[in-house]
Structure formats: structure tokens, C-alpha cells
Amino acid sequence: MFESLTVIKDALPYLLKGSFATGGIVLGAMLIGLTLGVLMACGMVYGRRWVRWVVGFYIWFFQGVPVLVLLFLFYFGLFNYLGFNFTAFTSVTIVLGMTTAAYQANIFRGAILSLPIGQFKAANALGMSNVQAIIHIVLPQVLRISIPAWSNEFSIILKDSALAFVIGAPEIMARTQFVASRTYQHLPLYITAGLIYFVLTWSGVKGLRALENKVRIPGYSHQGK
């Protein structure tokens, strides 16, 4: 028992350093997902037929293939083939970003469809172009509506980032496995890793909840007292 605690105490700084890598992967992936997701959602709703077809294909592909397969496909396959010399860290960030983009696109699409069409017409009637109406009227509301679903996506990506260890990105899981294979203290170390993930997820979700409350539109409360 005492030995376990010593191992944890010694390994903790090393493991916690991994949370920077994990944080970087999640932040990068979520930003890629946000950007691509918003663009694809707009494409699905407002785009021409060929745009909708391309986006539909993208979503179908990334929803249909396991993340681990995608990771290997891109890291060992496509990136190599194209001559990109991406590190494991960059590759994981890109692959998770592109995967979450497929799910986020549907989150944002649903939010766009939930807005009454009248506001878009009103923006047009004031002389705004379609792009201006999307940027100034639609998206500010869509992003607010999407925060709860987006925070689900955040916690999923945070935990999926543990897959990065299989290609050797130095994040929490990879570091834990490294220490465990040397000390044979599997149980306490993986409990520690689990707790670190738990704390990261919890604080991230909590933060997004705070953001949701901060940007809530007055008068639109669904909340009880």
C-alpha cells in the first residue's frame, strides 16, 4: 500500500505533464471541429446540391469508421503517402478534429434548423446579404443553442484522446502506461490516470456550463428556481 502511494507521488508530476499534451490535443481538435463543423452545417443547410453531397459524404465517412482505424489510416497511411511529416501529437489532433467535425456539423445543423426562418428574412429585408445574415444573425444564436451538445462532444473527445498513446503521443495515457510497465503498479497508476481524466472532463464541462449561463439571452430561461 505504502509502495503504491510512493509510486503515485513520484509519477504524478510526470503524468500531470501529460495533461498539457492531452489539453493541447483536445483544444486543437475542438477548434478544428468547431470551424469545420460550422462551415459544414451551413453548407448542409444553405449550400447547393453538390455542397450538400460532399458534406454528406464526409459525415457518412467519419461517422462510419472507428476513430482508431482513422488514426492508423491517416498517421501510417495517408500522411505518409502524401509526404506530410506530422508528429504523433499533430496527427492525433487533426484526426480527432476531423472526426468531431462530422458530429459537430450535425449539432450546428440542428440548431440552425431550430431557428425561425423569419429572422433570416428580416435580415435580408434590411439589405443584409445571405453571408451577413448567417454571420450576424444565425451563428450567434446557433452557437449559444449548441453549447450543451458541444460539451458532450468535448468530453467524448477528451476521453478519445487517450487513443493517442497507440501512436506514441506523450499524453496522460501514454505516460501512465510507460510508468506502469516499469513499476508494475498498474492498479494505482491507472486509477490516478482515470482521476486526472475525470477532473479534466468535469472542469471542462463545468466551464462550458458557466459559459452557457453567461451568454444566455435574457427572457429565454427554461430553468426552474
Place this chain on the structure above:
Amino acid sequence: MSRSEPILKVENITKSFGTAHILKGVDLELPKGGIKILIGPSGGGKSTLLQCLNCLVTPDSGTIWFNGSVVDIQKSKELYAFRQQVGMIFQDFNLFDHLTALDNIIIALCKVKKKNKQQAKERAMVELEQVGLSDKGHLYPAELSGGQKQRVAIARALAMDPKVLLLDEPTSALDPELVGEVVAVIRSLAQKGMTMIMATHQISLIRNLADEILFMKDGLIAEQGTPRELLGAGVCTLSQGFCDKLNEITGEEI
């Protein structure tokens, strides 16, 4: 430009949704300072016509003249510039829910007219004052009553200095006791000489404001004339029959 030359003119506007022919060739001329009122049964094409006038609904065919020149609706820039000059008021207000009353007015001034924030704010305050809401600028749409929302919507449209105002049943979604405040604002616009075309079921507006009444039925203008011609004592017109029906519901005297 002579006073009689139309500011807005459309010819042979048609529109179908699938197999439903909503507009079957409508001609319309709106002289500067004129007020035309569209009445008629639901599904007659009033809303669609109004939305075709500024191409929120793209007509299948037809030509639009504004200020004497044809509007090429295929050219986005020309279309957007045209819409800036044609204000629109909707039945269900369509305020931007994420913006305060003041910001609802400011946003188009900043993004479309490219005014700076301070100028836009001053202009917006003037317009809010005109509709009697200078103390409500900081409130969000969800915090306003229906009548207040519609007055903000009118202020928002007027801030763009429109040459023509299209009003699509501006009082139909309001509680009866809130109709008056919106009607008062519309009346004062009429007194200031605003050119308007309005679909409405509000008898007092039809009777007192219209230079000309257009009765729409089955996608065509079935009758048109002054209120005296169509609603005068003893005449027997579609409009008369329609207004009688409205009276039975509201109990108002013509």
C-alpha cells in the same frame, strides 16, 4: 420625378409553389406617398405578393421597377441595395432574439449602411423615441410585449430610411388591447407621407388610411378602388362583403 410617377412598380408577377399557383400575374403601381391596402381571404396571395415585392420570395416571372429603373434581381449587389430602400414589417415581428431592442436597430446600420457605432446608436435612439420606446432600448425581444416588439421592428425598418414600407399584417399577431399602439405608429407614418403597401384585416386602417384598396383572391387582384368606391354606402363589392364579415367578428362599425 413627377409626383405621380410610381416609386415602385411591378408587372405580371407570378409565383408557384409546386403545383399551387399562388400569384397568377399581378400588376401594381405605388406612387410616392401613396398608401395601398391589400385585403382578401387567407391563401389569396397577399403575403406572397408582399414578399415578392422585395424578392424575399423570388417571383417565377415578372418585372420590378424601383424609382423608374428595372431591378435586376439576378445581381445580388443590386438586389441587396434595392432591399435597403424597401422596409418590411412582418406579422410575427422577426426581431433578432439575441440582440437588445437598440442593437436590433443598430446592427443593420453598422453592417449594411457601414455607419460607425456611435452614429448608429444615436440614429437608433431617435427611431426608438419616435415609436415611444426610448426607455426600452436595453431590453431583449423576449422581455417585450407583442406591441412593443412590433414597434421596435418598425423603428428598425425606419432607421434604414426606406423609400417604401411593406407591412404584412402588422397587427394580426397582437392581443386586441395592444393593437392600438401599433396602429397609432402606422397612422403617424402615414401623416408624415411614408409610401406604404400593407396587408391587414384591421378595419380602421383599411377604412381611414387607404388611398386605394386592392382585394386579392386566388392569386389575382380581383377589385381595386378607393375606400369610397369599394366600401361606400350601398355598393355591392367583394371588398364590402369581406369587410362586413370582419365586422361581424370584431363588432366594429365601418
